Amino acid sequence: MSVIYLLISVSIVVAIFFFIAFIMAVRKGQYDDDYTPSVRMLFDDELKTKPKQIKTTPEKQV
Amino acid sequence: MDTSQSCFHCGLEIKKSDLIVFDSKNFCCKGCQTVYEIFSTNDLGCYYDFENSPGATPLDIAGKYDFLDNEKILEKLLEFHEDNIAVVSLTIPHIHCSSCIWILENLQRLESGISTSMVNFNEKTVRITYNSDAVELKKIVNLLSAIGYEPYISLENYETGVKTEDRSLTYKLGVAFFCFGNIMLLSFPEYFEANEFWIDQYKGFFRWLIFALALPTFFYSASGYYISAYKSIRSGMLNIDIPIALGIIVMFVRSTVDIIMGHGQGFFDSLSGLIFFMLLGKMFQIKTYNFLSFERDFKSYFPIAVTKLADGIEESVPIYDIVKGDRLLIRNQELIPVDGILLSSEATLDYSFVTGEANAIVKNSGDKVFAGGKQIGQLIEMQVLESVSQSYLTQLWSNDVFQKKVNQHFKTITDQISHYFTPILLLIAFAGFGYWIFFDVNTAFNVFTAVLIVACPCALALTAPFTFGNILRILGKKKIYLKNALVIEQLAKVDTLVFDKTGTITTTEKSTVHYHGIPLSETQECLVKNSLRASNHPLSRMLYAEMPDVDFLKMDSFEEFVGKGIEAHFEGNKITLGSPSFVHANQPQVLAETSIHIAINGLYLGKFVFKNAYREGLSQLFKSLSQKYELHILSGDNDGERAFLEEFLPVDTNLVFNQKPEQKLSYINDLQEKGKNVMMVGDGLNDAGALAQSNVGISISENVNVFSPACDAILDASEFQNISSFLQLSKKAIRTIKMSFTLSLLYNIVGLGFAITGNLLPLVAAIIMPLSTVTIVSFVTIMSTIYAKKLHLK
Structure with missing residues (x-):
């Protein structure tokens, strides 16, 4: 038994593993909305810092 | 515009007399100021940080959503409801920026009964999970309305359940890509044909592994082509999918035989690559505008419930439950959902939704009122004569001619080419086979299959999707949203343009x-x-x-x-x-x-x-269009403006007035019977029939988020003057495709040269196939972009 059988098999198994991950992601609907998550990830915890902001910068640009 | 003069909340210009200064910020009205107050007292002032003036003025909605108290309606609207957990998806047309996403996903700060809310920006919906014991849906909807995000709830919501999305193309593409990549890697050693010991040793293993990987691509990913080819043979039309399916099958069979007989590694690499690229083209061509819908009917306009008066008690009932004899209350700005008799002394009804006639009609007590009219003024009372499904408007919709024909026998340019391509291809294949059979049977079979493999019109099939996909995106950026790629081809064929008057060549905005x-x-x-x-x-x-x-x-x-x-x-x-x-x-x-x-x-x-009520650039647009197209104006209004329009527009424009919806439809039909390809540009429901009948129906809209009738394309009113350029671009798209067809035929000829002489090696096929794909795709993308630039569309 040559090592090449083992290596190729392992590489295919790894590829299949990623392929299954892809299928699961599609099924969960991760590819349905390709815009909102990109905006959402940029929100920080604005809520917590908010009271401080109101005092220090009462004037906002219009 | 001086920035200090625009509203901090909604960004509209503030009239001097209305200016409200609060918290050292300017507001245009009390409504905007109230929203700001709500946000700032709840520490949500960040709303104004992401985007300048992102808000909308909240409208008065008192009593409008009382129907949400009705259990039956509520259950229809909810996506999920068990114990005290409820989930609802609401369409909110105002969603347009990151501030909107932020505020709508922080709703729980304003209402503790809401546990989570998720925005889908493309579909303009928000999915809210809430505790139904702690808060009612009505309260949530009122809250959303109060902060300027009024949801749009129509009769359509009443019927559609949870939508299931079709993701099969994504799966197919994923499978094809996975197989293609692995097969390519595994094929590599044999490309070099070195008679080294280790390659000989593992040949069998590699080949059978490739075979196994090719199976999902062949049976699953390519399945769409076999179905389409089978359908087209049955209907007697030779479309492009026939040579494709033939090529794929022949390629698979020959490669399998090659492996079994030990002739070589076969063409599995080219096979999976070809399928992958063609699916990629398909994916690219589909550009969907999730927030738009091209298939609307009256249900998207109708309210979900109406106030019924029973024994002096007001009650909200679903409109499907209305029966003859019921007494209904219609408030200001509400739509009459059924035909009936007016009981109040006077009603002012706006039928522009049905007839296109802008002036409101006054009805007196005892007059018959028809569904589709919008009450303007005080509350009225009416008695129902017909149920919803029996009313004139709904009957009109059920009329077959008003439905956009799904199965139009339109021959695409690709199909036209393949009409000649397929027979010629088969001829060459058989000729090659007939020639070689006298020398060597084995070579004859090789030549026969090689011809079908190499001529598989991969590049040909990719041309149209990539050209149209690119044009679709360019047009989408210019705010004309096409239903699908077929519309571009039909646009290029148009020779007659018909415009509606009110709302199409005139603006609906009040003059300023x-x-x-x-x-x-x-x-x-x-x-x-x-x-x-x-x-x-x-x-x-x-x-x-x-x-x-x-x-x-x-x-x-x-x-x-x-x-x-x-x-x-x-x-x-x-x-x-x-x-x-x-x-x-x-x-x-x-x-x-x-x-x-x-x-x-x-x-x-x-x-x-x-400000003129007619759209900007109308005169110039008609002047440029009149050189190439026959122009018509169809109006539901009287001919009061005939003299003005005659002076304003090119002389050969046909003006027709006093047209009812059915007359508009038959007018288009008459033109088509004279052999014209008609494009209709309209706006209201009164044009719906004409839009459906025309070859290309374009619905024009001041705000693409509000609802427009069934059509092939939705055009933002601000781009009205570009119609001429859009039409030209569609013609250029067809020219690009023709040029690219020539190019891909050249590739086919080179490939055939190899095939017919019996020299097609898997390596040659593996080189020609991606090379032609890459050239074709880059050629059509560059050409269509250049054309768009020339027309100042990019």
Whole structure:
């Protein structure tokens, strides 16, 4: 038994593993909305810092 | 525009008289200020940090959503409801920026009963999970409305359950890509044909592994092509999918035979690559605008419930539960959902939704009222004559001609080519086979299969998807949203254009007034407004309403000259208002401009210009279109503006007035019977039939987020003057495709040269196939972009 059988098999198994991950992601609907998550990830915890902001910068640009 | 003059919340220009300063910020109305107060007291002021003036003015919705108390309606709207957990998806047309996402995903700060909310920006929906014991849906909807995010709930929501999305193309593409990549890697060693010991040793293993990987691609990913080819053979049309399916199958069979017989590694690499690229093209061509819908019917416009009066008690009932004899209450701005008899003494109904006629109709007690009318004014009471499904409007919709024909026998350009391509291809394959059979049977079979493999019109099949996909995106950026790629081909064929009048070539916005000239001082403004007060001319009334409030002045004398203007005297000041000749202005009368000129004490000051109700650039657009197209205007209105339009538009424009929806439809039909390819541009439901009947129906919309009738394309009204360029671009798209077809045929000829002489090696096939794909894709993308640039569309 040559090592090449083992290596190729392992590489295919790894590829299949990623392929299954892809299928699961599609099924969960991760590819349905390709815009909102990109905006959402940029929100920080604005809520917590908010009271401080109101005092220090009462004037906002219009 | 001076920034200090726009509203901090909604960004609209603030009229001086309405300015509200709160928390050192400017607001245009009480509503905007209230929303700001709600946000700032709840520490949600960040809303204004992401985007400048992201908000919308909340409208008065008192009582509008009372129907959400009705359990039956509630259950229909909810996506999920068990114990106290409820999930609802609401469509909110106002969603347009990151601030919207942020505030809507922080709703729990405003209402503790809400546990989570998720925005889908592309679909403009928010999915809210809430505790139904702690808060009612009605309260949530009222909260959303109060902060300017009023959801749109129509009869359509009542029927659609949870939507299931079709993701099969994504799966197919994923499978094809996975197989393609692995097969390519595994094929590599054999490309070099080195007779080294280790390659010989593992040949079998590699080949059978490749075979196994090719199976999912062949059976699953490519399945769409076999189905389409089978259908087209049955219907007797030779479409492009036949040679594709033939090529794929032959490739698979020959490669399998090659492996079994030990001839070689076969063409599995080219096979999976080909399928992958073609699916990629398909994916690229589908550009969906999730927030738009091209298949709307009356259900998207109708309310979900209406107020029923039973024994003196008001009750919200789903409109499907209305029966003959019920008494209904219709509030201001509400749509009448069924035919009936008016019980109140007077109603003012706006039927523009059905007829396109802009003027409201007054009905008296005992008159019949039809579904689709919108009540303007106070609350009215009516008695139902027909249920929803029996009403005139719904009957009209159920009429077959009003449905957009799904199965139009339209031959695409690709299909036209393949009509010749397929027979020629088969001819060459058989000729090659017939020639070689005299020398060597084995080679003859090789040549036969090689011809079918190499000529598999992969590049041909990719041309149209990539060209149209690119054009679709370019047009989408210019705010014309096409239903699918087929529309581009049909646009290129159009030779007759039909426009609706009201709402299409005219704007639906109220006319606004702008002042040009020497700025008026406050006293002068005061004098002008006081002079206007006495006049009954419509323009005077409009200008009077637009001007800021001033003190009342006592007038010494006043005279109105019909068709010219007015003259007023105040304490020795003489004010003249009217046409340029009347006020002795050295100003030419600008055609198609409505204006009032002003002179005080004989000194010319300037003019108030009323924004024309016709769309900007209309005259130029028609002028440029009239050279290439036959133009028609169909209007539901009376012919009051005929004279004006005749002067304004090219002479050969056909003007037809007083057209009912069915007449519009048959007008289009008549044109088509004369062999014309008609494009209809319309807006309201009154055009729906004509839009469906025409070859290309374009619905024009001031705000693409609000709802438009079933059509092939939705055009943002601000891009109206570009219609000519859009049509030209569609023609250029077809030209690009033709050029690219020539190019891909050249590839086929080179490939056939290899095939017919019996020299097609898997390596050659593996090189030609991606090479042709890459050239074709880059060629069509570059060409279509260049054409768009030339037409100033990019």
